[in-house]
Amino acid sequence: MEPVFVIVRALQNVPRKRDLTSGGARDAIDRWEALLRNCDFEGLQRVFLGEDDDSRMMRRNTVFQGILTIQEREQILAGISDSS
Known part of the structure; x- marks a missing residue:
């Protein structure tokens, strides 16, 4: 999946997610x-990739729902880990 597609789709999710959240989640x-x-x-x-509390909190309040399959997410994370 193209990174531009992922970014555009995630940005499209932002307003809906913002409307559904408050406080730290917002x-x-x-x-x-x-x-x-x-x-x-x-x-x-x-x-x-972060293992800190802040990264975990961000991932719990993600804007990437419905964009990547589990397999695509795993491939991306594997690629990031390989290039680090």
Whole structure:
């Protein structure tokens, strides 16, 4: 799957997710939006692979639902890990 497609779809999910959340969850959605709009691939990688509480919180409040299959997600994460 093309990265541009993933970014565009995730950005399309932002308003709906923002409407359904509040507090820290809404902050996470705002942070996802900033990472995506700035094409901050290093920041995205940190969140996707991070084992810290902040990364876990971001992943619990993701904007990527319905975009990637489980297999596609695993392939992307494997590729990121291989290039690190």
